[in-house]
Amino acid sequence: MFRTLVLVLCLSSPQWAYAVAEELTEEDTETWGWRTALFSSLFLSLAMNPLGADEYNASIMMSEDEDVGAVKFGFKWHKDDLSFDLFGAEVTHYYLLGYSYWQSLDIDGQEGVVNAVEFVPVFRFNWSYSNWLSYLETSVGLSVLSRSGINDKRFSTNFQFTDSLSFGGYITPKSSWSLQLQHFSNNSIKLPNNGINFYNFNYAYRY
Template sequence: MNMKKMIAAVAALLAANAAFAAEGQLIDGVYGEAATASKIRMARVGVTKDWNPNWSWFDSGNTHLTGYWDASAGYWQGRQYNNVPGDKQHIVDIGFTPVFRFENKSKLGFYAEIGIGAHLMSETYNNNDDRLSTAFQFGDHIGIGYVFNKNWEVAVKMQHFSNGSIKKPNSGVDYGVVKLAYRF
């Protein structure tokens, strides 16, 4: 799957959201992310759907714990494939993650979140002396962000990919991520 196909998939999801708007939104937001790690870069787009708005834990005055579903498509570019400087590896990653978010009840201001989900990669990762021996990976993240108004938010996250020792080698990949999101 190339970048044009990923953009087309996101456009189709946005169109589906508009079609279902009369019965409630299919998605609540869209986002783009840029990430970097040692000798690898990633770009990702995704859609989110809030959990039931009447559901929350740890309500304490102005804050609570709630969450959302996250579906994403990412493009990885390794810059040292098979540990050869300059050789590139191109991977497409499709993911689905439930995310817990501790936020203000107004949904404005700072928040913290944590999630762990499933990812399927187009091929196994082998870059910069790191290898992931399966196409199935767990992707967990922890992040902080800021919601400016009801529509825009930014975040920074640390994300780790690993197959949970399903198969060796499993050195894992850690990314620093910047996110820009728009909520409907």
């Protein structure tokens, strides 16, 4: 967000732009460049749907200790033929393939970055397909982290399990939202196993 604001101000005020450019280090410029390329490529991938997904997902994430912020982009494949009724709710099933970018709020730059890829089967309990509050979800899946720790948390392994609980509803017939508690840990495969919890706001849209 800050870099976007800088770009807008640079275009509107050449003198101010020159002053900012002098203060930016070579590392700042490099970081701005690769992050712009990364996120623009992710947005284009969601728009073009190269994997033939049924739905895309975008998330804003904050760690429980409020020391790590993250964004997530993902694809969902729905398996509606596996649905069944349970206590008046229709249970459906989908797969999520997601990529998330974690940034430490205590450590600037690339030293505080973790990249994560996850594959998660998700079960959804629907009691409505039109209300703002319409479903509950639960999941357990697998993830791989680019680093085995962030800030003072040590996960010991790059491989992590991830599980979650969430509730949400439908904005339109094609779009939905949810609030989610997501946990990452290695299930004590190797110690220390500190793990990390995120509170996520998710937005999804059906292609």
